[in-house]
Amino acid sequence: MSGRTEDRLRATTAAIGETIRPEDIPALRLDQRGRQFASTQSPYGRWRGGRWLIPLVAAASVATLVTGVAVAGQVLHLMRSLSRPQTGTSAAASRPVQLSAGTPKFIVTSLGGAGSVNATATGRLIARIEPPVDGFAIEGIGAAPGDHMFVLTGQGPHGLVELFRVHLGANGKPGRAVRLPGPSVRLPPSISSNGLISIPAAVSPNGDYVAYAISRQPLGDAASQPATITVVRVADGASRTWRLWPAGRTQISELSWAKGGQLSWIAVIGDATVANGSVVRHRGDALSVAMVLGTALPGRSLTVDSRLVSYGWLSEAATGKSAVLDGPLAGVITRDGDTVAAQILTEHGTRSKLVAMSSANGQITRVLLDGPRSSRADPVGIDGDSLLFTLSPRHEHPNSNYVCGHLALAKLSTAKIVQLPFEIYCSTVWPGEPFIYAW
Amino acid sequence: MERDHDSRGCAVACGPVGLIDSESGADPAAAVSALYAAHALGLTRLALIMTGDRHAAEDIVQEAFCGLHRRWDKLRDPAKALPYVRSAVLNGCRTEYRRSKVAIGPPGGDDYEARLPPAWSAESAALASEERREVVRALLKLPSRQREALLLRYFLDLSEADTASAMHISRGTAKSTVARGLTALRILLGESS
Numbered sequence: 001m002s003g004r005t006e007d008r009l010r011a012t013t014a015a016i017g018e019t020i021r022p023e024d025i026p027a028l029r030l031d032q033r034g035r036q037f038a039s040t041q042s043p044y045g046r047w048r049g050g051r052w053l054i055p056l057v058a059a060a061s062v063a064t065l066v067t068g069v070a071v072a073g074q075v076l077h078l079m080r081s082l083s084r085p086q087t088g089t090s091a092a093a094s095r096p097v098q099l100s101a102g103t104p105k106f107i108v109t110s111l112g113g114a115g116s117v118n119a120t121a122t123g124r125l126i127a128r129i130e131p132p133v134d135g136f137a138i139e140g141i142g143a144a145p146g147d148h149m150f151v152l153t154g155q156g157p158h159g160l161v162e163l164f165r166v167h168l169g170a171n172g173k174p175g176r177a178v179r180l181p182g183p184s185v186r187l188p189p190s191i192s193s194n195g196l197i198s199i200p201a202a203v204s205p206n207g208d209y210v211a212y213a214i215s216r217q218p219l220g221d222a223a224s225q226p227a228t229i230t231v232v233r234v235a236d237g238a239s240r241t242w243r244l245w246p247a248g249r250t251q252i253s254e255l256s257w258a259k260g261g262q263l264s265w266i267a268v269i270g271d272a273t274v275a276n277g278s279v280v281r282h283r284g285d286a287l288s289v290a291m292v293l294g295t296a297l298p299g300r301s302l303t304v305d306s307r308l309v310s311y312g313w314l315s316e317a318a319t320g321k322s323a324v325l326d327g328p329l330a331g332v333i334t335r336d337g338d339t340v341a342a343q344i345l346t347e348h349g350t351r352s353k354l355v356a357m358s359s360a361n362g363q364i365t366r367v368l369l370d371g372p373r374s375s376r377a378d379p380v381g382i383d384g385d386s387l388l389f390t391l392s393p394r395h396e397h398p399n400s401n402y403v404c405g406h407l408a409l410a411k412l413s414t415a416k417i418v419q420l421p422f423e424i425y426c427s428t429v430w431p432g433e434p435f436i437y438a439w
Numbered sequence: 440m441e442r443d444h445d446s447r448g449c450a451v452a453c454g455p456v457g458l459i460d461s462e463s464g465a466d467p468a469a470a471v472s473a474l475y476a477a478h479a480l481g482l483t484r485l486a487l488i489m490t491g492d493r494h495a496a497e498d499i500v501q502e503a504f505c506g507l508h509r510r511w512d513k514l515r516d517p518a519k520a521l522p523y524v525r526s527a528v529l530n531g532c533r534t535e536y537r538r539s540k541v542a543i544g545p546p547g548g549d550d551y552e553a554r555l556p557p558a559w560s561a562e563s564a565a566l567a568s569e570e571r572r573e574v575v576r577a578l579l580k581l582p583s584r585q586r587e588a589l590l591l592r593y594f595l596d597l598s599e600a601d602t603a604s605a606m607h608i609s610r611g612t613a614k615s616t617v618a619r620g621l622t623a624l625r626i627l628l629g630e631s632s
Contacts, residue, residue: 004630005624005628008628010593012566012574012575013488013590020483020484022480026501028475029501350493
């Protein structure tokens with residue numbers, strides 16, 4: 001036996017191991033529900049977990065896929081509802097939280113494409129949102145300030161993208177979804193419906209305009225489908241579309257709207273670099289950006305009509321290795337347009353911060369949370385001073401359901417953070433967005 | 440974590456068994472939490488080395504301790520808690536390794552290293568030197584059992600008995616597996632005996 005071999009083994013494994021520091025270890029989250037967990041039913045009326053069901057459904061999907069794409073889409077929908085991260089409340093988590101004045105009372109969520117309204121303070125399900133058309137799957141939710149108006153984006157069973165407006169009553173009950181004039185876009189293929197894709201949406205502060213983004217879809221052709229942001233006037237359906245150059249990596253992930261026609265957007269842009277403070281086309285590089293589009297500007301180019309707030313690099317393009325992202329990953333703009341609350345990845349994507357930064361120059365004005373990426377905070381909605389975000393969504397687990405995060409709110413003015421009684425369950429098999437939510 | 444840890448991530452204060460003191464032993468949550476505080480770092484590092492994926496490693500360890508908590512009432516001897524968790528982590532790593540092996544694809548080709556998980560790739564700061572990358576490549580070529588045995592023995596510095604217990608094999612088998620693994624590793628690294 002060679003001592004040198006042992007020494008090399010020890011030195012190498014120690015070097016890898018020490019990349020995890022003691023402070024990186026997340027707190028232990030014990031499942032207080034124990035073995036009851038797999039058989040409980042979520043407030044969304046869908047089975048959560050049910051490990052024995054997954055192989056059954058997988059087998060069913062194999063048999064069904066050969067019978068037709070439309071049916072396979074339904075099976076995928078079912079598989080997702082069984083296996084994807086889900087949300088819900090538990091006895092441990094359902095203690096109501098005290099909401100300060102001005103905090104939205106309701107959160108609209110979509111799980112597996114099906115919408116519902118929940119009470120912010122208790123997590124209680126108030127009502128489900130009836131699908132406006134049969135087979136409609138919600139793929140984006142935009143919220144107007146206050147608790148009254150939401151816009152749902154999504155696809156029907158044939159892949160046609162549609163927009164619907166829903167008003168909530170004072171008690172949170174949703175009215176009938178009303179179809180808005182929108183795109184005549186059919187996303188290939190129709191199997192990509194059922195929540196497998198994302199169509200981010202935002203509503204202008206006065207509710208007169210709706211914006212939605214369409215990026216290259218799975219199996220779609222990047223060259224023929226440049227990513228776009230479209231703004232629609234609700235009253236008459238008049239619309240304008242801004243485009244990015246076609247690039248395979250481009251994906252617009254989030255929209256939010258501020259006063260003065262400022263629309264913030266978060267994206268990864270392929271074949272792009274920064275020159276003189278502007279995003280320009282440059283083959284081979286890729287950027288992660290937070291930008292603000294001036295919707296009153298006359299152009300058609302997303303990069304020309306937008307100002308750059310913050311950016312980082314997707315290093316995959318430069319190195320050819322696995323993707324490492326530094327820079328903004330998610331973010332929303334305050335209604336006054338002064339501040340962007342964003343999740344910023346640093347140290348080659350291994351750490352993240354939830355920050356408030358100036359929308360004018362990207363300067364960080366307040367760090368709300370700081371930690372390893374595994375405890376990242378993903379801001380998704382902002383209403384007044386209240387920022388809605390996920391807290392500690394973690395890597396999906398290979399074996400079973402467990403609580404991998406919560407919804408939380410932060411008061412931007414005080415940096416006070418309150419965990420909301422919405423647990424996020426992670427489970428297995430099928431990657432994808434945990435769920436969609438807005439307030 | 441407030442406790443001091445050695446380079447393997449074991450809590451210095453945890454003692455030889457490292458687990459459950461008499462006060463927390465009655466409360467499963469407290470006992471499991473104490474065990475987690477003492478050993479999560481070391482086990483997460485082990486899982487990182489075995490899977491190459493930090494987030495997967497954290498989840499595997501988290502699930503192992505959650506599993507221990509769920510089954511606490513069936514644990515007759517609290518001293519078996521740590522071997523149980525080690526075994527659960529090994530099982531989780533095997534599952535993750537099989538899954539990632541399918542995703543990474545077979546060795547070979549110019550892009551093989553690019554397909555590796557972050558901690559095994561040349562991009563990892565820990566593997567800045569070619570010598571260390573060579574060791575990782577050699578480790579990945581070993582049969583799983585030999586790799587596990589070597590890591591338990593030389594990364595966690597477990598005794599032969601504890602290695603055997605974690606792997607659910609006899610002490611003699613653990614000893615011979617470690618020896619064969621070292622020999623294979625030495626050959627792969629081109630070292631003379």
